[in-house]
Amino acid sequence: xxxxxxxxxxxxxxxxxxxxxxxxxxxxxxxxxxxxxxxxxxxxxxxxxxxxxxxxxxxxxxxxxxxxxxxxxxxxxxxxxxxxxxxxxxxxxxxxxxxxxxxxxxxxxxxxxxxxxxxxxxxxxxxxxxxxxxxxxxxxxxxxxxxxxxxxxxxxxxxxxxxxxxxxxxxxxxxxxxxxxxxxxxxxxxxxxxxxxxxxxxxxxxxxxxxxxxxxxxxxxxxxxxxxxxxxxxxxxxxxxxxxxxxxxxxxxxxxxxxxxxxxxxxxxxxxxxxxxxxxxxxxxxxxxxxxxxxxxxxxxxxxxxxxxxxxxxxxxxxxxxxxxxxxxxxxxxxxxxxxxxxxxxxxxxxxxxxxxxxxxxxxxxxxxxxxxxxxxxxxxxxxxxxxxxxxxxxxxxxxxxxxxxxxxxxxxxxxxxxxxxxxxxxxxxxxxxxxxxxxxxxxxxxxxxxxxxxxxxxxxxxxxxxxxxxxxxxxxxxxxxxxxxxxxxxxxxxxxxxxxxxxxxxxxxxxxxxxxxxxxxxxxxxxxxxxxxxxxxxxxxxxxxxxxxxxxxxxxxxxxxxxxxxxxxxxxxxxxxxxxxxxxxxxxxxxxxxxxxxxxxxxxxxxxxxxxxxxxxxxxxxxxxxxxxxxxxxxxxxxxxxxxxxxxxxxxxxxxxxxxxxxxxxxxxxxxxxxxxxxxxxxxxxxxxxxxxxxxxxxxxxx
Amino acid sequence: xxxxxxxxxxxxxxxxxxxxxxxxxxxxxxxxxxxxxxxxxxxxxxxxxxxxxxxxxxxxxxxxxxxxxxxxxxxx
Numbered sequence: 029x030x031x032x033x034x035x036x037x038x039x040x041x042x043x044x045x046x047x048x049x050x051x052x053x054x055x056x057x058x059x060x061x062x063x064x065x066x067x068x069x070x071x072x073x074x075x076x077x078x079x080x081x082x083x084x085x086x087x088x089x090x091x092x093x094x095x096x097x098x099x100x101x102x103x104x105x106x107x108x109x110x111x112x113x114x115x116x117x118x119x120x121x122x123x124x125x126x127x128x129x130x131x132x133x134x135x136x137x138x139x140x141x142x143x144x145x146x147x148x149x150x151x152x153x154x155x156x157x158x159x160x161x162x163x164x165x166x167x168x169x170x171x172x173x174x175x176x177x178x179x180x181x182x183x184x185x186x187x188x189x190x191x192x193x194x195x196x197x198x199x200x201x202x203x204x205x206x207x208x209x210x211x212x213x214x215x216x217x218x219x220x221x222x223x224x225x226x227x228x229x230x231x232x233x234x235x236x237x238x239x240x241x242x243x244x245x246x247x248x249x250x251x252x253x254x255x256x257x258x259x260x261x262x263x264x265x266x267x268x269x270x271x272x273x274x275x276x277x278x279x280x281x282x283x284x285x286x287x288x289x290x291x292x293x294x295x296x297x298x299x300x301x302x303x304x305x306x307x308x309x310x311x312x313x314x315x316x317x318x319x320x321x322x323x324x325x326x327x328x329x330x331x332x333x334x335x336x337x338x339x340x341x342x343x344x345x346x347x348x349x350x351x352x353x354x355x356x357x358x359x360x361x362x363x364x365x366x367x368x369x370x371x372x373x374x375x376x377x378x379x380x381x382x383x384x385x386x387x388x389x390x391x392x393x394x395x396x397x398x399x400x401x402x403x404x405x406x407x408x409x410x411x412x413x414x415x416x417x418x419x420x421x422x423x424x425x426x427x428x429x430x431x432x433x434x435x436x437x438x439x440x441x442x443x444x445x446x447x448x449x450x451x452x453x454x455x456x457x458x459x460x461x462x463x464x465x466x467x468x469x470x471x472x473x474x475x476x477x478x479x480x481x482x483x484x485x486x487x488x489x490x491x492x493x494x495x496x497x498x499x500x501x502x503x504x505x506x507x508x509x510x511x512x513x514x515x516x517x518x519x520x521x522x523x524x525x526x527x528x529x530x531x532x533x534x535x536x537x538x539x540x541x542x543x544x545x546x547x548x549x550x551x552x553x554x555x556x557x558x559x560x561x562x563x564x565x566x567x568x569x570x571x572x573x574x575x576x577x578x579x580x581x582x583x584x585x586x587x588x589x590x591x592x593x594x595x596x597x598x599x600x601x602x603x604x605x606x607x608x609x610x611x612x613x614x615x616x617x618x619x620x621x622x623x624x625x626x627x628x629x630x631x632x633x634x635x636x637x638x639x640x641x642x643x644x645x646x647x648x649x650x651x652x653x654x655x656x657x658x659x660x661x662x663x664x665x666x667x668x669x670x671x672x673x674x675x676x677x678x679x680x681x682x683x684x685x686x687x688x689x690x691x692x693x694x695x696x697x698x699x700x701x702x703x704x705x706x707x708x709x710x711x712x713x714x715x716x717x718x719x720x721x722x723x724x725x726x727x728x729x730x731x732x
Numbered sequence: 733x734x735x736x737x738x739x740x741x742x743x744x745x746x747x748x749x750x751x752x753x754x755x756x757x758x759x760x761x762x763x764x765x766x767x768x769x770x771x772x773x774x775x776x777x778x779x780x781x782x783x784x785x786x787x788x789x790x791x792x793x794x795x796x797x798x799x800x801x802x803x804x805x806x807x808x
Contacts, residue, residue: 269759273768307777517762
């Protein structure tokens with residue numbers, strides 16, 4: 029092997045087997061996230077220093093129970109392990125199992141052994157096995173399976189060095205075959221092996237079993253396989269069931285041989301006792317509600333300080349650029365386009381980090397499975413799935429990671445519905461818009477002496493978004509007709525204390541994903557907006573100052589006011605202003621004028637741009653000072669009525685519009701990638717825009 | 733001959749042996765998750781709203797909906 033090619037080691041295992049912990053132990057912070065070609069399934073790759081000073085590449089694959097995939101994530105693993113001719117094909121495979129749950133875990137182990145790649149079996153949680161009074165003969169296990177067996181504890185790192193040693197040594201595929209393919213299939217397999225140059229019976233057998241789940245097969249190869257299936261009456265369903273029974277038969281015999289001491293089940297364990305409370309009909313829901321409340325409090329209360337800091341930092345950076353760089357369009361683009369654009373991305377980092385800290389803790393501890401368990405029946409009434417709870421909860425921070433989290437839902441229809449309604453959950457980008465509009469139209473007073481009216485209004489908007497999501501789900505559920513049945517088969521893992529380094533790495537992963545995925549779009553839009561708002565037809569923009577001075581005639585105004593008015597004049601005559609005026613007839617029934625029109629257009633890219641646009645339109649110069657924006661907006665006069673522009677009717681209409689409208693290019697881009705086409709993002713954009721427009725129209729007409 | 737009972741009809745704490753799986757499409761998935769004919773099954777508890785349910789099979793806890801549970805026949 030040339031030195032430039034590092035050893036490629038794939039990490040495979042059941043969900044909850046401690047796979048991520050092992051990956052984090054092997055690679056530390058030397059990991060990055062890529063994508064598998066063509067799909068958005070995350071591919072975690074890390075570097076690991078081996079005892080012989082070489083560096084190995086570790087690939088962490090999504091958790092699976094079997095090589096027969098049930099969802100998109102699982103399909104990737106099958107493709108990865110069965111495509112032996114791919115340059116990405118791993119040199120060695122590490123299968124990690126939860127040793128407390130050996131029987132079911134061994135199903136995957138036996139499949140992987142049959143695939144014919146050099147394999148190491150890692151027994152995790154051996155400490156718990158010993159505690160439960162179970163004892164296994166690992167030497168016998170290794171001999172029976174023909175692969176090295178390494179006991180580890182992925183929480184403490186015990187056994188990791190031994191695993192690295194084992195991986196450094198040369199390793200041949202196991203000589204054992206657990207499942208010698210059925211006699212009826214033998215001739216078909218011979219043909220496939222010959223035609224496709226496959227070097228292993230089970231690999232060829234898998235090609236015959238699921239040619240359409242394996243995307244690496246070329247169309248002509250697939251056609252050949254289909255032909256073989258046809259002529260040999262190859263019924264995948266029948267074979268799959270029989271294969272599973274045969275494997276479990278082998279596993280039972282194996283366990284009988286290697287088990288020295290059985291478990292003692294007489295005392296109920298901690299998880300059983302905890303479930304009595306956590307899935308209790310009253311306490312279960314109360315505790316879940318309390319946890320949700322804590323997460324909301326944390327997202328809004330704890331994130332304020334770092335968010336203010338980031339906000340100030342980018343404002344300072346802008347000023348620094350203006351003060352120190354020569355005046356010109358480049359400086360202006362940097363200070364007014366790029367730096368605020370970056371700031372607009374960075375400001376969400378605290379909220380996203382806090383949200384994922386909680387989600388990661390809930391997942392690590394095993395509680396998330398209980399949430400699915402508690403909520404499944406309720407969610408099913410709306411055409412959703414218990415597993416939809418996590419995306420909907422995440423949607424409160426940001427729809428982008430939330431939509432990525434729908435991959436765990438294996439039913440296609442439930443997944444699509446979850447994707448379609450998740451953006452109705454009020455995300456953190458709506459928060460600045462809500463804050464400023466509520467401050468404008470809702471008095472800062474206390475109800476009954478202790479309930480803040482503005483707080484009630486904010487909570488109302490969140491509930492409104494949630495209600496809209498649920499109602500939309502019901503409607504979409506009635507519209508989509510599919511025969512694919514919905515099912516739930518979910519492991520209820522034992523409760524465990526979360527491992528904090530795993531939580532930390534998850535936070536970093538998810539934050540990075542947000543910054544790069546959403547960041548790219550927000551950044552690009554910020555620059556486009558800057559161009560639209562800075563340039564316009566004719567010479568009006570270049571000579572703005574002259575026009576404004578002319579308008580004032582002899583009346584003297586101070587320099588600051590002149591500057592502000594010039595800025596406002598420029599915006600009005602820029603391309604953005606022209607577009608705003610063009611759509612005025614459409615938005616007039618909602619109570620908006622062309623200035624709000626500009627904000628609607630700019631915030632189509634990302635909602636939070638609303639505040640920045642407002643700042644520019646009302647020419648404050650600085651976005652940070654929300655009280656200034658508020659007072660300017662308050663002072664704005666509606667020329668038709670002569671009264672204030674932002675009446676409660678206009679304010680509520682805007683709030684409702686922002687609650688429902690699909691104003692986020694990044695989300696649409698993620699939906700496009702997740703659903704592999706433009707159909708669903710277009711449907712989503714249409715239904716949400718119609719919903720927003722009609723609701724805002726109704727609100728305005730009722731209140732005015 | 734009495735109609736065989738299924739897992740959905742079990743009571744919390746009850747033990748039984750799986751007799752068979754009646755749903756073609758689901759049976760493969762159930763078997764992969766360790767619900768094999770002949771395996772011992774323990775009905776642990778139901779979710780507060782009566783569905784899904786939690787069982788112990790092949791040495792671990794599995795939750796499934798009543799709909800899926802009713803496709804698993806048991807011997808008493």
